[in-house]
Amino acid sequence: MEDRLNRAGIPKRFRARSFENYLADSDAKRHALVTARGFAEDFSAHARRGTTLVLAGNVGTGKGHLALSVAQHVMSLGHSVFFATAREIVLMLRGRWDDRSAPGEMEVLRMLTAVSLLVVDEVGVQFHTDAERDQLFGVLDGRYRDLMPTLLTTNLSRRLLQQAIGERSYSRLREQGIWVPFDWEDFRARKVGAGAAAAAAAAAASAGSAA
Structure with a gap:
């Protein structure tokens, strides 16, 4: 399984992520959990x-x-999965430009369009050129034509995502797509805020005791 996770591109830091330990403490979060599951x-x-x-x-x-x-649940069912950020996918497709021993663009494209589930993280972060948009379009279009499922994550709204990836790519994902909004506060910011509040309370208590 470790080898499969490595080949799937699953980062080690996040391999403990599961449906069971996702904090669904609101109706919106429960909807996201139920849809993803x-x-x-x-x-x-x-x-x-x-x-x-x-x-x-x-x-x-x-x-x-x-x-x-x-991704990990789909792998447990015996399907192939590949996880990468959108930027990493662009760099993979361009690999031969800087390293003649790297897989060619068509070889990478065939792998990305053949894997049972492709997970593309942080879509829209890096798309500043038409060349990058065209490369992502090649991946999404190949999967679209072969009826291959794709999972995308993005920080962008529908309108901004359409602008970032281009009309052609957006049209592909919209036709057979499920859009799940994540419009609540940052978990990490909340943890930092809670930690700061706890530290302040402890400091105040310590000062009171010293007094």
């Missing part, structure tokens, strides 16, 4: 339809947690 557990049906699942919203809201939970 349903996609994973009914993956065979989504594979027949070529569904695209888009987890979209603020930084630190758990999009990556659920994306990795989906």
Whole structure:
């Protein structure tokens, strides 16, 4: 399993992510959990339809947690998975430019379009050129034409995502797509705030005791 996780690109820091330890303490979060879990557990049906699942919203809201939970569950069912950021995918496709021993663009494209589930993280962060948009389009279009499911995470709204990846790519994911909004506060910021409050309370208590 460790070897499979390495080949799937699952970062070591996040391999403990699961549906069971996702904090769903609001109706919106429970909706996100149920949708992501349903996609994973009914993956065979989504594979027949070529569904695209888009987890979209603020930084630190758990999009990556659920994306990795989906990826690892789908792997446990015996399907192939590949996880990468959108920027990493662009760099993979350009690998031969700087290293003649690296896989060629067509070889990388075939792998990305053939894997059972492709998880593309942080879509829209790096798209500043038409060349990058065209490269992502090649991946999404190849999967679209072959009815291959794709999972995307993004911090962008629908309008900004459309601008970032281009109309052609957006049209592909919209046709057979499920959009899940993550519009609550940053988990990490909340933890930092709670930690600071606890530290302040402890300091105040210590000062009171000293007095």
